[in-house]
Amino acid sequence: MHVLLLSFYFPPDLSAGSFRMEALVTALQERLGPDSRITVITTRPNRYGSFEALAPAKQIQGGLTVHRIDLPPHQSGMRDQARAFATFAWEARRLVKLERPDAVVATTSRLMTGVLGAWAARNRRAPLYLDIRDIFVDTIGDVLPRRATWLLKPLFSAVEQWAVRSATRVNLVSPGFLPYFQPRYPERSFSVLSNGVDDAFLENRPVPHAQEHKATGPVHVLYAGNLGEGQGLHHILPALARQLGDEVRFTVVGDGGRRVQLQEALAALPRPTVTMLAPVKRAELITLYDQADVLFVHLNDLPAFEKVLPSKLFEYAATGKPIWAGLAGFPAQFTQREIENAAVFNPCDAAGAVAAFRTLRLQTCDRSDFVDKYRRTHIMNRMADDIARIGAGSPA
The missing domain is CATH 3.40.50.2000 (Glycogen Phosphorylase B;)
Known part of the structure; x- marks a missing residue:
């Protein structure tokens, strides 16, 4: 089986999403066996401007290939983050077109990596496993000025709907997300697999x-x-x-x-x-x-x-x-x-x-x-099982 994984952060970068995906890759390798292929498309370490870690642009180890995309310098502002993601998405699209995965996995906190995953899954005609780590539409409504929220919230709500409805399986990192997602997507069932203890x-x-x-x-x-x-x-x-x-x-x-x-x-x-x-x-x-x-x-x-x-x-x-x-x-x-x-x-x-x-x-x-x-290895083993099932064409 070939799994394509999209994550904005991956080791050696420092973030919850980075460590979560590292544990998932390990679980997938154990679950799928030595003949499997896992391709990760991510970024060079960029979470914090004050933390630097060297990482190769392309890393191959057995059946695992990691592509790391260089980003322009950026801070924490929305404009900088949008520019950084645009660079990631542009390069990721090129890399995605070189792959023929059996399943696409996207982990997302700011929504857009999930949208990129939905596009990749449709482009490659593969099932999508969507791992949602934050409710971006909710967050922008609280953090941004009201004028910006009035313009952006309907747009991102529509984008969220497209990503969620494109997925074969959707996981939520917090049970607290269920009251938001269940009424909006009553036709879907959601798994809840948290971060856990590494x-x-x-x-x-x-x-x-x-x-x-x-x-x-x-x-x-x-x-x-x-x-x-x-x-x-x-x-x-x-x-x-x-x-x-x-x-x-x-x-x-x-x-x-x-x-x-x-x-x-x-x-x-x-x-x-x-x-x-x-x-x-x-x-x-x-x-x-x-x-x-x-x-x-x-x-x-x-x-x-x-x-x-x-x-x-x-x-x-x-x-x-x-x-x-x-x-x-x-x-x-x-x-x-x-x-x-x-x-x-x-x-x-x-x-x-x-x-x-x-x-x-x-x-x-x-x-x-x-x-x-809440041991993370147990949680990621369950996630790996779900991904293996949809990659094999079994019901989610």
């Missing part, structure tokens, strides 16, 4: 209660991830640093469109209690997790983010460390229901965040049941 975070599982915080000295809180409008760290972290003072030392690892704004707000504080670091590779990130007392996650106070399920929750949970989470809607319910020793507060509510922080037990705990339930 094996990289399971090799040095913590001993429960072995790392209690010292009675003296500040609590070390770590945030690792994107620093964009969706995370809204610039709305909450300066207020928390001001209120907690020397009681807490924050480390922020990441980059994104709101990094400068966050740095400027932190620079105005009377005492520096926040350290900012550039994105790091996963091996270094795991070391930083191990050194922290508490792990922090936050989504902005916007309705679109009440449906998502942050991949960071799975990484954090695997460490056994206390989790301090600014979430609302489905991700808040999931965290409270599924993750022990996690304190949830309403996004952008500094007073509520401080109150939640006081409820945390500053020690590691055993989350083996959570890890076993």
Whole structure:
């Protein structure tokens, strides 16, 4: 079987989509066997301007071929992102026409990679497996100015309909997406396979209660991830640093469109209690997790983010460390229901965040049941089975 996979991000780039597709490729190789072919069309590492990683334009290893497309320099703005995707799509179309796949797989957060996958599947007359990691139509309605939303939302809604209805099988990364998709596409059934816990975070599982915080000295809180409008760290972290003072030392690892704004707000504080670091590779990130007392996650106070399920929750949970989470809607319910020793507060509510922080037990705990339930290898094996079935012409 020949599977063609389209993903804007792929290792060594740093993103949830990148690591998700790496795990899927491994699962497909095991599921399909040595005579299978997997072709990945992706980009050269470009997730963060402050992170550089060398990767060949074409990489062949056994039955796996990875094509990486060079993009023009870009930041986090919509115009830059559109230009970067246009470059990716133009080159990807050329590469797609050289392939004769039995199945096309597209993973998408900003919708357009899914649209590219729908075009590829139709052009090559192959079934499409569509993996949806975000509701782009919902997000632009919350993030963009009203005038732009009025113009763009109907257009992207129509594009979304075409992509979803072109797919043989549609997977959603969050159960919170179902109330959006099911009423719009009542004729479809959706699978729900989340990000899960990557094996990289399971090799040095913590001993429960072995790392209690010292009675003296500040609590070390770590945030690792994107620093964009969706995370809204610039709305909450300066207020928390001001209120907690020397009681807490924050480390922020990441980059994104709101990094400068966050740095400027932190620079105005009377005492520096926040350290900012550039994105790091996963091996270094795991070391930083191990050194922290508490792990922090936050989504902005916007309705679109009440449906998502942050991949960071799975990484954090695997460490056994206390989790301090600014979430609302489905991700808040999931965290409270599924993750022990996690304190949830309403996004952008500094007073509520401080109150939640006081409820945390500053020690590691055993989350083996959570890890076993959401192990990424199990989730990707199920996805690989679905892809193999549609590639073989079986009902989805």
